[in-house]
Amino acid sequence: EIVLTQSPGTLSLSLGESATISCRASQSVSSNYLAWYQRKPGQASRLLIYGASVRATGIPDRFSGSGSGTDFTLTISRLEPEDFAFFFCQQYGSSPTTFGQGTHLEIK
């Protein structure tokens, strides 16, 4: 199965800055089937990006995904207070689907 390694584990940034989260796969992700999610304490996870770069419905354009093959990135520009949360990636190009360990984005 494909192992996804996210970095960093924790990211401390200030409001207005940009966040960059990496998701590296142990082998190429078929068709760039890579998704990103956001989860806040006590809330359900929210789909942000699928297909490596396609924003889900209702997701602001401050969130962008990029990458292909084994290296993928989630970028959040102009951080707002509601952006601080837990983020994780998922590859769904190979069975079974697998997930990254996650990144905590915290206010500096």
Place this chain on the structure above:
Amino acid sequence: QVQLVESGGGVVQPGRSLRISCEVFGVSFRGYAMHWVRQAPGKGLEWVAVISSDGDNKYYADSVKGRFTISRDNSRKTLFLQMNSVRPADTAVYYCARPPSPVAGTNYYYDFWGRGTLVTVSS
């Protein structure tokens, strides 16, 4: 408002059984496959099981195969996970999740997730 609400978690002794549920509100259930995904303390998410929209096709992770059974009641918009012969390694928050497809495969992302229910296996 879309909500997937898990319930039924708790403390269970090793070797015993537990059934958890996921009721879906505000979004279609009948036409979509449904999954269970879990996250053990301090670890990443792990896919557990999937069931097709009509309930005919089911697949499981090797770690739970033969012990867990996924099922659904479309009339009640509810997903179930019957957990038998539980082990300490099954301790986790269990999430239900809905992909944008009726097919029981793992080649999909998830449109909607629940908040999870905690299952603790301990004597």
